[in-house]
Amino acid sequence: xxxxxxxxxxxxxxxxxxxxxxxxxxxxxxxxxxxxxxxxxxxxxxxxxxxxxxxxxxxxxxxxxxxxxxxxxxxxxxxxxxxxxxxxxxxxxxxxxxxxxxxxxxxxxxxxxxxxxxxxxxxxxxxxxxxxxxxxxxxxxxxxxxxxxxxxxxxxxxxxxxxxxxxxxxxxxxxxxxxxxxxxxxxxxxxxxxxxxxxxxxxxxxxxxxxxxxxxxxxxxxxxxx
Numbered sequence: 515x516x517x518x519x520x521x522x523x524x525x526x527x528x529x530x531x532x533x534x535x536x537x538x539x540x541x542x543x544x545x546x547x548x549x550x551x552x553x554x555x556x557x558x559x560x561x562x563x564x565x566x567x568x569x570x571x572x573x574x575x576x577x578x579x580x581x582x583x584x585x586x587x588x589x590x591x592x593x594x595x596x597x598x599x600x601x602x603x604x605x606x607x608x609x610x611x612x613x614x615x616x617x618x619x620x621x622x623x624x625x626x627x628x629x630x631x632x633x634x635x636x637x638x639x640x641x642x643x644x645x646x647x648x649x650x651x652x653x654x655x656x657x658x659x660x661x662x663x664x665x666x667x668x669x670x671x672x673x674x675x676x677x678x679x680x681x682x683x684x685x686x687x688x689x690x691x692x693x694x695x696x697x698x699x700x701x702x703x704x705x706x707x708x709x710x711x712x713x714x715x716x717x718x719x720x721x722x723x724x725x726x727x728x729x730x731x732x733x734x735x736x737x738x739x740x
Contacts, residue, residue: 517571517641519547524687525637528574530699530713533588534601535568535612536633538697540690542617545629545642552626560629561619565648568612568634571641575603587702589662599661612636613648670696671729679734683718691715695722695729 523543525531532538545568560566583594584602597605614631622628629645673695683691699713707725710732714720721733 515643517548517643518551518645519545519642521545521568521570521634521636521638521640521642523634523636523638523640524690524716525714526716527714528637529711530694530715531637532635532694532697535614535635537635538690538693539615539633540693541634542630542632542690543614543634543636545631545645546625547627549626554621554627557619557627560616560647563616563647565613565650566616566629566631567646567648567653568610568614568636568642569644569646570610570612570636571643572603572605572608572610573639573641574637575608577604580604580606586662589702592703595662609643610636610640613653669698669727671698671724671727672696673729673731675731679731682734682736687716691720695720695731698724698729700724 521543522545524541532541580597581604582597584597584600584604585592585594586600586602589595603610612635614634617630617632620628620630673692675692675695680688694713694715700711707723710721710723712719712721714737717736717738719735719737720731721735722729722731724730
């Protein structure tokens, strides 16, 4: 298996990354290819697709031994399920699969072909093994059963982000950050209303707490200057 590219996203750490791809379309990312794969011919026709599959490596979730069961965070971290019935990063082979929207294909003088995508759930620098087009007529199954995930209530938090703190974030990044916070970046088993959390987003550290369905942003620091 050869790494063909790496992604550039606003998540320098794992905490806060959406639990599935495509949930937060406001998130933008770039895919930069290794020099060996910057041949323009390899991308001929790709711009005709709206979505693509990314096959990538859970590069920060490698364990010496795999476990047949895992604790999905969305089940509170207390219930074990079979690893093959989950999308846990701790697998016999640390391979991830994500469906993302292809916004555009840019041919850069410095990096060659660059893919601009939205809705990615990958940490910054994640190695990518392959890219394939998403084909709705075979890849989409609206009638499919979702196993234990069908029991998980999908909810959005109400985000209270003071204006003076929000202004510290570049305007073009605000909508994505608000969507990430509303999607509840905490692990499913953390519900302490007094606990303060810190999430890295781009070059900023976002500090917040959550009580019930309400999230309050407490402070914002630029990690390059603080």
